[in-house]
Amino acid sequence: MKKVTMADVAKLANVSKSTVSQYLNKRYEYMSEETRKRIARAIEELGYQPNIIARSLKQKTTATIGVIVFNILHMLTIQVLHAIEEACQERGFHVIVSNSDDDPEKEKKYIDMLLAKQVDGLIVFTTGKNEDVYQRLVEERFPLVFVDRMVPGVEADAILLDNKRAAALAVEYLASHGYERIGAVAPPLASHVVPRMERIEGFRQALTEKGLPVIADYFVTAEISSIQRELAKLFASGRPPEALFAINDLTLMKILHFVKNNGIHVPDDLALISIDDVPFADIYTPTLTTIAQPTFAMGKKAAERLFMQIVRKQKHKPQIFRFPPTLIERKSVRQRGNNNDGRR
Structure with missing residues (x-):
């Protein structure tokens, strides 16, 4: 034929x-x-x-971008990816998504694979490592945008939540409802994982500013698989926190499993608030107060910055874009006492 x-x-x-x-x-x-x-x-x-291949050779473009994520299960990842894919579809671009599992070696292999496929640019939810690899891409003016995290020492566009403000919103809201003993739950802290460090730092600062105690035992930082065990130790101590702040959706899930398995009632026994507005937040009983990230706007901005670099093909001044969080009030926090500054 x-x-x-x-x-x-x-x-x-x-x-x-x-x-x-x-x-x-x-x-x-x-x-x-x-x-x-x-x-x-x-x-x-x-x-x-x-003939896609022939067109690519002629135009010196594959009309394809690579996206590397550190955890495909994160709600942030899923929602931002949706916005990126939509922006690419509007421009006639394809998207190749790879999941590094927060492993720097896998991340590097995916970078090499995507470059071999001659993608026109990379959007990376980075592990925070591979500085030498990213530095080389920046020096070669290869289109690159980081999302949610950055790589120390690498000057590239980055799209992030205002993490300190997000943590402060949680503390301020709990304090306004009369809570004093407030704990935080997070994966292990590491200097290269920007959101964790910023959220915990913002949490500590907000407690201090509100005149609330900063209690070391109330900071549960453990691998996701160990969080329920660490919470059990904390709640067996005799003076558990009155409220918990989950720094992301995965830690929230572990807290919810813990309270269910131990007969803890929210919010009567324990108030809960978390970053990431999970889809079940408004149907869980009680409904969950959350701090939402503007995920669609973040994904759209990441795509815009990448396409700006692809089209211009010239050196540009990298920028860090901080997006404001939004507190969504539901029923997992109740009013305690009459004092609205957190001190009773």
């Missing part, structure tokens, strides 16, 4: 090959709506399939 060519499409649509080429590349500026419809009908009637 004879292969359908662009010339065949042009002939059937009664336009030039260059007009068909402009249509395929979504350059519609000087093309009438009728011409676009004729070309679309011709492509459908002939079953024309553009």
Whole structure:
């Protein structure tokens, strides 16, 4: 069967090959709506399939970007990916997603694989490591954007939540409801994992500013698989916290398992507030007070910054974009006493 060519499409649509080429590349500026419809009908009637490889070689682009995430299960990851994919679809770009499992070696292998596939740029939810690899990409002016985390020493665009403000919102809200003994639950702290460090630092600062005690035992920082065990030790101590702040959705899940398995009632026995507005927050009993990240806006900005670099092909001044958190008030925190500054 004879292969359908662009010339065949042009002939059937009664336009030039260059007009068909402009249509395929979504350059519609000087093309009438009728011409676009004729070309679309011709492509459908002939079953024309553009030669992607040939177009890539000619245009020196694969119309593909790579996205590397450190944990595909994070709600933040899923929601930001959706926004990135939508932005890429609008521009006719494809997305290749890889999951590093927060392993720097896997991250490096995925970078090498995606570069070998000649992607036009990378959006990376980085492990915070591989500084030499990213530094080389920056020096070569390869389009690069970090999301949620950064790599110390590497000057590249980064899209982050205002993490300290998010933690402060949690403390301020709990304090306004009369809570004094407030704990925080997080994965192990590491200097290269920016959100964890910033959220815990913001949490400590907010407690101090509110005149509330900063109790070392109330900081549960453990591997996700060990959080329930560490919480059991804390609550067996005889003076457990009145409220817990979960720094992300995965730690929240472990807290919810813990309270269910131990007959702890929320919010009567323990108040809960977390960063990441999980989908079940408004159907869980009681509904969960959360601090939402503007995930769609973050994903859209990440794509915009990447495409800006792809189009301009020149050195630009990297920027760090901090997005404001939003507290969503539900029922996992109740009013205690009459004092609204957190001290009773």
